[in-house]
Amino acid sequence: MTGNSGNIDGKQAGPKVFEPVWAIALNTFRETVRDRILYALILFAAIVTVLGIVLGSLSVGQDIRILKDIGLAAISFIGGIIAVFAGTNLVYKEVERRTIYLIFTKPVSGWQFVLGKYIGLCLCVAVMVAAMGAFLIFVITAASGSAGFAEQLRQMGQELALIYLELLFVTALATFFSTFSTPVMSVLFTLAIWLAGHLGDSLFELGKLTQNPVISQFLSVIFYCLPDFAGLTRIRGHLLYGTVPGIEVLTYLVTYVFAYVLMLLVLAAIVTERKEYT
Amino acid sequence: MADVVIQATNLSKELTSSLLRRKVRILSGLNLQVARGETFGLIGPNGAGKTTSIKLMLGLMRPTEGAAEILGMPAGDKKALAQLGYLPENPYFYSHLTGREFLDFAGQLFGIEKKERSERAQELTKLVGLTEAADTQMRKYSKGMLQRLGIAQSLINRPQLIFWDEPMSGLDPIGRKDVRQILFHLKEKGTTIFFNSHLLPDVNEVCDRVGVMNRGQLIVQEDVKNISQGGSYKDLEDFFLEVIAKAEAGGQARS
Structure with missing residues (x-):
């Protein structure tokens, strides 16, 4: 510490708008990867391998299909767990550990912080989904042989993309709640909306069935406000039976997800910007 | 005044x-x-x-x-x-990062170029006596070492x-x-x-x-x-x- 005192005077560097976003994203990615993600990967690898061995030994003709369904469900579930639990801690932990003082005493805006945290976690989830997907393809190929490998890869790629799209949505929900709520409450809120989003169609149908116009109106408002996870599941269902949805459906879906995510992140940024850090 | x-x-x-x-x-x-x-x-x-x-x-x-x-x-x-430096009381940092990575992170938040960040991290770890611990994860730092790193990060933007x-x-x-x-x-x-x-x-x-x-x-x-x-x-x-x-x-x- 003594001796050369370094150059600690002088000129000022001008901040660039996306540099802090990227820095926060990379930091979040590193933190999530170094903290907990490997355990989830190991768990997934263990489940799929055991299933692969068990189903392979049964050889009833449907083993590959079952393995694929269970594998994709596991990817969705484990990715969801990471998105919900890491997402709901995303902003809250920075406030609790007071690392947020170091961020907001530098030229960083609320939106840069929220966007950086979100992108970092989404990168992490992307790596997870890709790694688990690659492992699943490997196990399926090992079980079924190389016949139809390209087709398997194409189908799995589409399904994984849809799973990831849903996880982007869940991560945004968790990020939003983490800006003003404790992790436990945020987990409950996120899971409740995730589940309700999957039941959106049923709510809409229920609204049509009821005789009471107030209840019908109320249910349809809820239907339109809730994220349409049921829509994503419908398309995954089509993919399972080899039907690829049209480009207009996919465009609508991607636009819908990104618009919803954007709205949640804007709200999260407003909350973060208005908050006091005592 | x-x-x-x-x-x-x-x-x-x-x-x-x-x-x-x-x-x-x-x-x-x-x-x-x-x-x-x-x-x-x-x-x-x-x-x-x-x-x-x-x-x-x-x-x-x-x-x-x-x-x-x-x-x-x-x-x-x-x-x-953008023109000031801040050291909080009892600073807590990201324990998963090394001292050098943290200084680089702090520099990025100011929009400092990569080359300059790297030079500054080198200068500042030397200044606060953390040269040898610069590549150690902060979870292994003592309270005094964290305080020194806090001082270093507060000077990253001159x-x-x-x-x-x-x-x-x-x-x-x-x-x-x-x-x-x-x-x-x-x-x-x-x-x-x-x-x-x-x-x-x-x-x-x-x-x-x-x-x-x-x-x-x-x-x-x-x-x-x-x-x-x-x-x-x-x-x-x-x-x-x-x-x-x-x-x-x-x-x-x-x-």
């Missing part, structure tokens, strides 16, 4: 207790000016309002009344923040103005001496320094001027030279104790 870089005008803060919704005034009518190149020490007992004052000046908290200007800009203005909250906390006597040397070096270069400390000998040695806070009020400001050379007080500690005793005797109401 020529070229004021810190200006607090009637800066006050009330917090509302979450359970009973009772309002508690934690800072009352702080009026303060710090000139460019000055080293100002804010001293006071625990809970006097020192950290709150810094947080209001940095924009981490919003005042209930009054205002603060930093480098001629409102508290929390991003252009002002600030014109620094706010250090208890910079000597957690440091052994050698560490404290090193921090004093850094402060002297910064003073020589014309950096404006505002810091809180309980360690009065360090404040006495480094500061041009001190302010004494008690129960959320700045009760006196004085040049350190006047205290030591005026003959009325043995040293800064003597001055501090008497000022606090007088304030208490004068019935400064407990909030």
Whole structure:
């Protein structure tokens, strides 16, 4: 510490708008990867391998299909767990550990912080989904042989993309709640909306069935406000039976997800910007 | 006062207790000016309002009344923040990062170029005596090492103005001496320094001027030279104790 005192005077560097976003994203990615993600990967690898061995030994003709369904469900579930639990801690932990003082005493805006945290976690989830997907393809190929490998890869790629799209949505929900709520409450809120989003169609149908116009109106408002996870599941269902949805459906879906995510992140940024850090 | 870089005008803060919704005034009518190149020490007992004052000046908290200007800009203005450095009290960092990675992260938040960040990290780890530990994860750092890293990150952007909250906390006597040397070096270069400390000998040695806070009020400001050379007080500690005793005797109401 003594001796050369370094150059600690002088000129000022001008901040660039996306540099802090990227820095926060990379930091979040590193933190999530170094903290907990490997355990989830190991768990997934263990489940799929055991299933692969068990189903392979049964050889009833449907083993590959079952393995694929269970594998994709596991990817969705484990990715969801990471998105919900890491997402709901995303902003809250920075406030609790007071690392947020170091961020907001530098030229960083609320939106840069929220966007950086979100992108970092989404990168992490992307790596997870890709790694688990690659492992699943490997196990399926090992079980079924190389016949139809390209087709398997194409189908799995589409399904994984849809799973990831849903996880982007869940991560945004968790990020939003983490800006003003404790992790436990945020987990409950996120899971409740995730589940309700999957039941959106049923709510809409229920609204049509009821005789009471107030209840019908109320249910349809809820239907339109809730994220349409049921829509994503419908398309995954089509993919399972080899039907690829049209480009207009996919465009609508991607636009819908990104618009919803954007709205949640804007709200999260407003909350973060208005908050006091005592 | 020529070229004021810190200006607090009637800066006050009330917090509302979450359970009973009772309002508690934690800072009352702080009026303060710090000139460019000055080293100002804010001293006071625990809970006097020192950290709150810094947080209001940095924009981490919003005042209930009054205002603060930093480098001629409102508290929390991003252009002002780009030109200052801050060390929080008992800093906690990202334990998964190494010291070097953390300095690089801090540099990125200022938009500093990669090459310069790398050079600055090298210089600053040397400056604070962490060269050997620069590539060790912070979860393995001692409290003193974290404090040194906190000081390093507060200098990454070559600030014109620094706010250090208890910079000597957690440091052994050698560490404290090193921090004093850094402060002297910064003073020589014309950096404006505002810091809180309980360690009065360090404040006495480094500061041009001190302010004494008690129960959320700045009760006196004085040049350190006047205290030591005026003959009325043995040293800064003597001055501090008497000022606090007088304030208490004068019935400064407990909030």
